[in-house]
Amino acid sequence: MYSDLQLTEDRPVYIQVKDYMKRLMLKGGLQAKQKLPSTRELSTLMKVSRSTVLLAYAELEEEGLIYAVKGKGNYVSSTIEAPEPTTGWQLNWNNRISDYAIQAEQYDLMKHGSGAERGEISFTSIAPDEKLFDLHNVKRAFLDRMSLEGEVLLNYGYAQGYRPLMNYLLRYMENKGVDLSGKDILITNGFTEAFDLVLGALRKQSGKALCENPTHHTAIKNLKLHEFQLTGVDMEPDGLNLQQLERELAASPYDLAYLVPSYHNPTGTVTSPAKRAEIIRLMNQYEVPIIEDGFNEELRYSGSHVSPLIASAGKGNGLVYLGSFSKVLFPGLRVGWVIADAALIDYLESMKRARSIHTSTLDQSLLYQYLSNGNFEKYLKRARTEYKRKYELVVRCLRKHLPMCQISGEGGLHLFVQFPPEYRTRELLAACKVKGVTFTPGDTFYLEQGQGLNTMRLGFSRVSDENIRKGIRIIGETAAQMN
Amino acid sequence: MYSDLQLTEDRPVYIQVKDYMKRLMLKGGLQAKQKLPSTRELSTLMKVSRSTVLLAYAELEEEGLIYAVKGKGNYVSSTIEAPEPTTGWQLNWNNRISDYAIQAEQYDLMKHGSGAERGEISFTSIAPDEKLFDLHNVKRAFLDRMSLEGEVLLNYGYAQGYRPLMNYLLRYMENKGVDLSGKDILITNGFTEAFDLVLGALRKQSGKALCENPTHHTAIKNLKLHEFQLTGVDMEPDGLNLQQLERELAASPYDLAYLVPSYHNPTGTVTSPAKRAEIIRLMNQYEVPIIEDGFNEELRYSGSHVSPLIASAGKGNGLVYLGSFSKVLFPGLRVGWVIADAALIDYLESMKRARSIHTSTLDQSLLYQYLSNGNFEKYLKRARTEYKRKYELVVRCLRKHLPMCQISGEGGLHLFVQFPPEYRTRELLAACKVKGVTFTPGDTFYLEQGQGLNTMRLGFSRVSDENIRKGIRIIGETAAQMN
Incomplete structure (x- = not known):
């Protein structure tokens, strides 16, 4: 006890000492009316300064968790009760969830969609480029x-x-x-x-x-x-x-x-x-x-x-x-x-x-x-110039590597690509993912199953020029091998 | 036209000039293909610098709203169409509002409750004291x-x-x-x-x-x-x-x-x-x-x-x-x-x-x-000390001016006051409001009509010491006169 205090850098030390003592009391490691170590003892055990311990004890007293007896030392308050170590109260939450919540979970593409993994060239995002x-x-x-x-x-x-x-x-x-x-x-x-x-x-x-x-x-x-x-x-x-x-x-x-x-x-x-x-x-x-x-x-x-x-x-x-x-x-x-x-x-x-x-x-x-x-206005001008440049790069790469596709989009942070009808972009995506490239299959945006199977959305705002070139080349090569 | 530009302080002047011109075009004051004043003319009319007008025109061109003809000047784009001055499209929204929205409006105490007016001593808020x-x-x-x-x-x-x-x-x-x-x-x-x-x-x-x-x-x-x-x-x-x-x-x-x-x-x-x-x-x-x-x-x-x-x-x-x-x-x-x-x-x-x-x-x-x-922790200590002081002041004032009441509350930013059963705090509130003092009638917090008619909530966090003393004295005097 006490010597296992592990300090982190993001909070003042006296608060970490206070919280350590508090946890002990609330979890039963220190019982009501039990005497605490002296500030000198605790400072040695915890390897912190004595003034830190003094501050921590003052805070604990302020919170009503400990009390001082003059000339004797500090004691745990008698009002501290450790909780029952286990309680039998186990509800089955899954029976209690509304249809709305169940549907919200089912439709949650962040949980069930095809997200990007670290290191992939990802055309899935249409968030702005934080750079x-x-x-x-x-x-x-x-x-x-x-x-x-x-x-x-x-x-x-x-x-x-x-x-x-x-x-x-x-x-x-x-x-x-x-x-x-x-x-x-x-x-x-x-x-x-x-x-x-x-x-x-x-x-x-x-x-x-x-x-x-x-x-x-x-x-x-x-x-x-x-x-x-x-x-x-x-x-x-x-x-x-x-x-x-x-x-x-x-x-x-x-x-x-x-x-x-x-x-x-x-x-x-x-x-x-x-x-x-x-x-x-x-x-x-x-x-x-x-x-x-x-x-x-x-x-x-x-x-x-x-x-x-x-x-x-x-x-x-x-x-x-x-x-x-x-x-x-x-x-x-x-x-x-x-x-x-x-x-x-x-x-x-x-x-x-x-x-x-x-x-x-x-x-x-x-x-x-x-x-x-x-x-x-200044930011927008700069952002528009940069996005427009990337947009034009994407268009050029698409024309070069996916000449059989129709492209649409005159603005924004993405382009929409339509393959000839026999293509299946979900299959293309699976094959591209193996090569470290990912995009959003277009069927995600259609109301009925079976629609848009030959389409994809390419978000380009957060992809570097080099990765735009490389990613679209890989998509093009993969598509060529598949059909 | 142009000389009625009114500059405000919160935006760069060239943007205000740009927006002024844009509004004219969108509202039909400047028609498609119409020639704009030269930058020199406009700067004189608007009493702004010529470089400001140059910047504004550059932005308008960037947005596709005007185009320059070399050696001739600037013209309004032919794609600008002023909207129909009136359209017949008037929906009656009140027929289209869901029961949920109607109830949200009905239960909205900010709209239908007894708010405080400027200059009143108000005990209605339990927000923290921003000071x-x-x-x-x-x-x-x-x-x-x-x-x-x-x-x-x-x-x-x-x-x-x-x-x-x-x-x-x-x-x-x-x-x-x-x-x-x-x-x-x-x-x-x-x-x-x-x-x-x-x-x-x-x-x-x-x-x-x-x-x-x-x-x-x-x-x-x-x-x-x-x-x-x-x-x-x-x-x-x-x-x-x-x-x-x-x-x-x-x-x-x-x-x-x-x-x-x-x-x-x-x-x-x-x-x-x-x-x-x-x-x-x-x-x-x-x-x-x-x-x-x-x-x-x-x-x-x-x-x-x-x-x-x-x-x-x-x-x-x-x-x-x-x-x-x-x-x-x-x-x-x-x-x-x-x-x-x-x-x-x-x-x-x-x-x-x-x-x-x-x-x-x-x-x-x-x-x-x-x-x-x-x-x-530091803030909380300071806030708790100050709120505790105010809390104790409120308790003292209540004991002095409303000795017939029961008080409850051991923390937080408010106290709850229960008058003897024959009192009606809504009536008391009406009488106090005339004297510039307001509080929350307790019945607001009860589930059934007719409950808590003799209670009130006093939020004290944002009331000065002087106004706490004065406000509670007025409530006490008013209550004494009523019963």
């Missing part, structure tokens, strides 16, 4: 804001969001052409919470939802977890197949449509202006609200300027816009936003309060200060 | 961590949590006597998300939940939003009425019990060791898992050391512990945690991923660094 992060400006933004109102930032904030950031984002959306009259904003923990809140706020009437097919797999998961029955509309190079869309709308009522009009995940498609206008007309006619996912809007490499769909609807209130900087700025800061009709935002705000009180004020205020220091 | 925050150490923790692994912190993290913080908190709970074998941890956006996740993960069998009566009003709200039918068990000075508890358990099966064994909200009661043991025995016998809310555990002012209930259960797995530093450290950082059986945590992790991907890595890593720099 681009301008840490200096992030630090400055933090210190600037902390100096201005540190106490406010660390105490409770408001469910709707941190007001300066809300105002900034409202103006930001206005600059994208959004008419804000009758609309309001809610700050969320990223896109995912925003989507989850909106899905939870909508009354199920038909219980049916429309989406692009393929589409963002997390969105599919969340729509299914909210028990929506999904109808997919095929993607064409300029957006949804409108004939099919109208057929589906005419055939059955829908509670909502989830759409990614710009740099669609996974196909990278940008919906054309003509199709945008027609989509809005149809959704209006059939009274189906659109949830617009604007996650990639900032990362344009070619083609003309894109506004969000919600900008095309003017004063119309049928669109719910979900924004996020996670692909552009820092995903580790969990900040997203919803722009929608003020009546809907009012309900979402109460749901947000019931579920997580509010989004981290620190994240919100740091982001606000970073943006208003003017760093965003 | 105690040691901003210097928070800044240092941030800079320390950012220097070590800033890139990692700003990119995506893991749903279960930030590993160093998880390890720290596991050790922290072990030091409270918790046996971690077979258990695991999940980091959440504070207590509220933790509670919401756990409630969502539990299969409804009877659909009934037990809790203390009165209890934390946010917990009541969340239990109701999860459609649990609530049974309350009366609070006595040393915890639950055990006869009543056993009667309820024998009469009907329950899916869960929600308990606050230490510094209960609102009564401040600490459940006695004898009652703790008996509660665990009963819950084990009737197979009812306990969700333990440990929110206030660190703020002990008198009485003996308290361990969490989960420590008394040893290796037993029937307890789900929800922890938070929001009342002790910084609520603006949204960080809480769940300690429970590893099988349950596995499901909770997938739910967390589906709902918000993960908790802010910045918040988690800042908290971790702050803790492991050894700041927590």
